[in-house]
Amino acid sequence: MKTPEQLKEAVARLGLQEWDHHPCMFCGYMTKYVFKEDKAYYDAGCKCENSGDVTEVDWVSVAEYYNSMKGPKMQQQFRHFFKFEEF
Numbered sequence: 356m357k358t359p360e361q362l363k364e365a366v367a368r369l370g371l372q373e374w375d376h377h378p379c380m381f382c383g384y385m386t387k388y389v390f391k392e393d394k395a396y397y398d399a400g401c402k403c404e405n406s407g408d409v410t411e412v413d414w415v416s417v418a419e420y421y422n423s424m425k426g427p428k429m430q431q432q433f434r435h436f437f438k439f440e441e442f
């Protein structure tokens with residue numbers, strides 16, 4: 356489990372700009388989190404399921420998404436992405 360601060364810190368330290376979320380089930384567009392300066396945004400991309408806007412999100416919701424992963428494979432993928440020692 357990670358806190359919002361831990362994720363924010365990792366993004367800044369690694370210079371991460373994007374974090375894939377999930378492909379749209381209709382058109383395949385990869386929705387993603389976008390990181391700019393010290394803020395996080397969610398890029399809904401296509402307009403199949405919603406407005407497709409890029410909206411600012413708080414780091415709490417980024418952490419909630421990270422912490423919501425249940426399967427060991429996805430947990431490992433997430434952990435590697437942020438270069439954490441453990442999930």
Ligand SMILES: [Zn+2]
Binds near residue numbers: 380382383
């Ligand atoms: Zn779509």
